[in-house]
Structure formats: C-alpha cells, structure tokens
Amino acid sequence: MTVTIWDVARRAGVSVATVSRALNRSGPVREETRRRIEEAARELNYVPNSAARSLISRRTGMLGVLLPDLFGEFFSELIRGIDGAAQGRGYHLLVSSSHDAASEIEAALRGMRGRVDGLVVMAPMVEAAVLKPMLPRNVPVVLLNSPFADGAFDTLTVDNYGGAREVVAHLLSHGHQRVAILKGPERNHDAEERLRGYRAALAEAGVPWREELEIPGDFTGESGYRGAEAVLRMEPRPTAIFAANDAMAFGALSALRDAGIAVPEEMALAGFDDVSSTRYTIPPLTTAHVAIRELGARAVGMLADALVPGAGARPRPRPRETVPATLVVRRSCGCTGAEGGRPRPIDPSERGERGSIHTLQEDAV
Amino acid sequence: MTVTIWDVARRAGVSVATVSRALNRSGPVREETRRRIEEAARELNYVPNSAARSLISRRTGMLGVLLPDLFGEFFSELIRGIDGAAQGRGYHLLVSSSHDAASEIEAALRGMRGRVDGLVVMAPMVEAAVLKPMLPRNVPVVLLNSPFADGAFDTLTVDNYGGAREVVAHLLSHGHQRVAILKGPERNHDAEERLRGYRAALAEAGVPWREELEIPGDFTGESGYRGAEAVLRMEPRPTAIFAANDAMAFGALSALRDAGIAVPEEMALAGFDDVSSTRYTIPPLTTAHVAIRELGARAVGMLADALVPGAGARPRPRPRETVPATLVVRRSCGCTGAEGGRPRPIDPSERGERGSIHTLQEDAV
C-alpha cells in the first residue's frame, strides 16, 4: 500500500542505507546512483515516513506555540510572524491556545511533549514560579513576556513599562492633570508593567497619584467601554484616559461616542500595542507601537539559534531580549499638528500589507 | 536518559505489553496490576514516545489546517473555532498559512503528508481542477469554500451567493438605483459567488446592470479605500456600495469619511462576513452574517466523523454542507428604525466573548 524506502531501494538497485544517504545528502553517494535513486523515488511518489524518521533521529521538525488565545489583532499578527519565520526555516507549527489557567497550560504542554523540537510560550496570566516546573527541560523554550529572574529560559519581552511611561508622559505633556488608566487583568504580567509605567510617568511629571484614577479592566473591549463610563461619572472628571491595550481603547472610544463626548477635545485617549485598526478608528488612536510580527519572528529566531546541532544540551547563557514599545502619535491624544505630520517612519515591510490600510490612512489624514 | 515503556515495565514487574494495555486500556489487565503500572509510570514521569506510537499505529493525533492567511478577523475567528473543536476531540493542530499560489499549497500539502490524520483546506484562489490532484487520498479532507462537483471530498461552503443576493436586495429595497460593488480578487471562488449574488439581486429587482459599477478589489482594506474613491469619481454618482467583504467595507468607510461623504445619508454601505468590528465602526456596518467560528468547528466535526475507526477506507457519500449567510441590518445601509431595534437574535455563545464588545454596542446604540 504505502511505499517505503525499501521499495525505492529495490527499484534503484541499491540498499536502503544508500537511499537514505542519497535523499538526505547525509553521506557520500556517487552522482549517478543518486540520480537513479531520486528518479525511483519520484516515480514511486515516495515520501519518507516522518514518524519513523523522528523516532530514530529524535527530531520532529515541529515547533509548539502556546498562546492564551488566537483571537484578536494582536495574536493574529503575532502568529503570523511566528508562522513566517518557522516556514522559512522548514519547521511546522503545532498551535495550541485558549489557555489561561495553569492547569490548562500544563495539560497542553504535556500534550506537546515529545512532539516538538522547541516551544514558544506566552502565558501572561501565570506566575513564573508556577510556570517554570511545567516547562520541558529537554527542548529549547522561548518565553514571551514572562521574564524569569533566574535566566533558565530564553525570554523575549516587550518593554511594557517603558512604552506605557512614554505614552502617559506624552498625555501629561499636553497639560492634563487628571489622567485615568484602564488597567489590564489582575495578575497579568503585561498589565502590571504597563501600570507601573503609568505611575512612573505621573511621578516624573509631579502629578499626584490618585487611586480612584486606576480603573480595573481585563483587556477586552467591553471592559474598556465600562471603564470609560466609570471615568465619565467621576467628579471632577479626568481629561485623559490611558487604556492599557488598544482593544480597551476601542471600547472606551465607543463609550465616549455614545455619551456624546468629543475625542480628543473633551477627553484625550491613548492605547497600547498599535494593532492595525488603530489607524482607522475615528479619531485614529495614539498608542505605543509594538512590532508584533517581528516579535513572533524573533521568538522563532531565538528557538532556531538554540536548535543548531551542538547548541543542544550544552548550557549556554540564556538570551534575554527586550523589544521596544514606542510612542506613535495620532489624533486621539489631541496633539495639534499631528494631523499633517507623519508621527513615525513607516516600516517598509508594512506597506501594502494584506488587510491593512494604514499607510493610506496616515497619508490621507 | 529518556524513560521508556521498558523502564515502567521493569519497575512494575510486568512486561511491556501489559504496560501498553494498562495505559491505553486496550486489553484486559487485572485491577491491581493496572494500579501498580500507573503508579510506576507516574513516579518515573513516563510519557509515551509519540513517534514510536504513530509509527506502529499509523495515527498521529494531528489535524492539518491550511489557510491562505492567518491575519485578519475572519481567519482569526475561523481558526479559533477549529482549535476549540480539535482540542475537544483530543487532536492537535498543525497550522500552515500564507498560501495563495498553487505551488505553495502543493509544497505545504506535501510537508504535511503523513504527519496528519486529517486536513482542513481553504484555498479560494486555486481552481478545483488544479487543487484536486494535490490533495492526499489516504486521509480525510474537508474543503472550505471549494465545492467540488464530483463529490470526491467533504466540502463545507458558505452561501456566498445567497448572502450577497440578500444584502444587495436589501440595499435595493431602499430605492437605490445605482449600487456599486467592490469586488474580491479575480479567480477567487468566494468573490465570484458574491458577485453572482449581486447580479442576481439586480436582475430580480429589475435594476439595470452596468459594467462600470463593478469595481475591482482584492479583499484588503486598502483596495476598499481605493474602490470607494473610484465610486466617488463616477458620474452620476452611485448611492450605495456593496463591499464583497467587511475589510473592504472598512476601507471604503474610511475613504468616504476622508471625502466628507456622510454614511448612510449620502452613501449607503454594506459588507460581508460580519466580523466582530462591524459592530463598532461608525456607523455600524450592515453586512451578511457568517457564523465563522461554527464554520471552523463544523469542519473539524466533519473530519472527526470521517475519522471514527471503520469509516476509514470505506467509500461513503461525501457530505456537502452549506452554511447560511444572513443579512444583519445595522446603520450603514440607512435603514430607518434600525437604530433602536435588535437586527438579529444574539447568539448566546457570543456574549462576553473575549475582545468583543458588540453586545454592549448593540445594546447601547
């Protein structure tokens, strides 16, 4: 039924060992025999059995990707970056998602054990201490936004603190004295860092911190909507809102519109992540730009570095990289002059990007 | 180094056959020995080698997913549905994307051969005749929106024709005499069907068809932007636009805003897909609702049906299912009275959905 390496060997008049060497170019094979073997393989439509291959070679050619969710622009773009880089290196992607609880993550990780050569894990909701023992020790792992103090794993971290600080500092530079923050989920690492950045910016500007200005949220648009409503009820009313991610900013924008509040005239607004829709909300959203796709690609790159034969078991310094989050000024913060100018240089790779119209948007504005 | 079934057998004082039977519950094992074996396995932290297992059992526990892209709300939601259903059935997902050209698809398919137990393929850009020979014959395949006339594969198809027809008919019911369409890519099956629906609606309403009203596009927001610009240059100017997908509608909306054209007063607009952002554009977008997540879940369901042991090689009638695309009226089409009402019953599963705020939106409007 299925054609094996033996069939190829028989047809080409050689042994299976030679077939293996010829097809993988893993040993010396005379040019002429190699051609004969390749021809036989093609004629028989031979495709090596990957199970057998990885049984003996202990490599599967797959990378595992564990994310809290697949939905939304952020993850969508992230996985796109991961996929592109993996494909370029000949790896397949084993994707698993919808995991927040530690137990789910553990189950997913167990399911992947032995099936993947490396792992990209993003688990902002679980603490380092509880995540660590679940991670496999026999394959390289890259942690996204879960910095481990002990440096036992590769980590790749967005500069949540710095980005948030910069965004809030920008809002404050407009003279706002009461800037509210729509916080991310409790115990979420990204959320905590962004909150820290918010507080730092306030402190640096000498603007007093007020507990009531820190509104709870959970990164969903819905919570952003409710958060903005809460802000509007406050007395005196804040004049600016920093949403800890763009999705909440969208929700807030929606609430402000429903309440008849003009943005940015009556309320300035800023977000975080710079997902592509930020360019075509009304008004376009000031936010912290994160090179999401590059983030995914870089994660795979780090994995690939650890996977070069020889770097395997040898303990080496675990890279800890940080990717910047930089302010991008659009109209929602009320910057005069932001309309005509180009807030940041446009990454050439973004131009003509599928499904995105932001270059057009920014030019047109 | 790695612990095998032999280690477990030795520790439990039984043979490997018994260990296998006990752990898989695949044969009679005395209760007491089973407990001993399970304990040994747990103590040793034994995890079966999946390569060896699938080498002998000829099953990998993985489903392949081949999509043209991973970006954008549509695919994001689709893969979410696929992932949920696969996870529920104990399958892992091997994901591959960014394939439009036939050669890329063929390469991706070859790479997956033997690694997956089943395949979900969405390839709107390649014709049935060229796609068919690339598909594996030894594992079940579900085709998304690629209906094959010969019924050689399971197919799951969105009613593009019917949905487009309904949307355009609705626009026409407002009395519009010149309705432009922003078309999808050439040779894209979905795009062609939606165009067909547009033409049918015109014919049924007795509104004359005009070639110049069919504007080329490619499903990206950018092409929607340009398409709307083109529409605005026409003389006499059309009074309604049907964008063949929501992304293009968003682009069009953006162009209309930049041109100072009020929607829906000066130009009615409708889209297709009902991705979640349609609820919080300004104005909210009238579109054709497709249960995207359910679409993905159903695809996995069909695969699972074909994968129950026994249904394997036996040739059976290949199911050909169609999922409806139904009109959902929001404000962009200019319906009076659409503001207060609830256009369609809200699917309970959508409530409180992560990253979506549309229930709030629709209630609040």
Added chain:
DNA sequence: AGTGTGCCCGTAAACGTTTCCAATCCGTGC
C-alpha cells in the same frame, strides 16, 4: 480426574527510518 472456558499476561514480530561499521571497489604509488 479430565476438560473446556475466560481472564491475564509474556514473547516476539512488526512499523520505516537512520547510522555505525565493515566490506568492496578502484586508482595510485612503490
């Protein structure tokens, strides 16, 4: 006591590769 019947369990043969090691071939230098 002999025999049939079920339940448990062990032996060993697959599954399809890769790779170590030895054998063969062939030209070269002495």
Added chain:
DNA sequence: GCACGGATTGGAAACGTTTACGGGCACACT
C-alpha cells in the same frame, strides 16, 4: 605485482511502541 587509501556501498542494529499469538492459571462442569 602489491599494499594502501579514499570513495561508495551494504548489513544490521537501533529507536519505542502496539498487537497477534499463545501459554498459564483458576474455576466450573461433566
């Protein structure tokens, strides 16, 4: 003519499971 060495090739042992087959054993029945 012969030893030698490098380039090719083949044989066979892994890799870690699942599973067909058959053996042992306890028990009930004749």
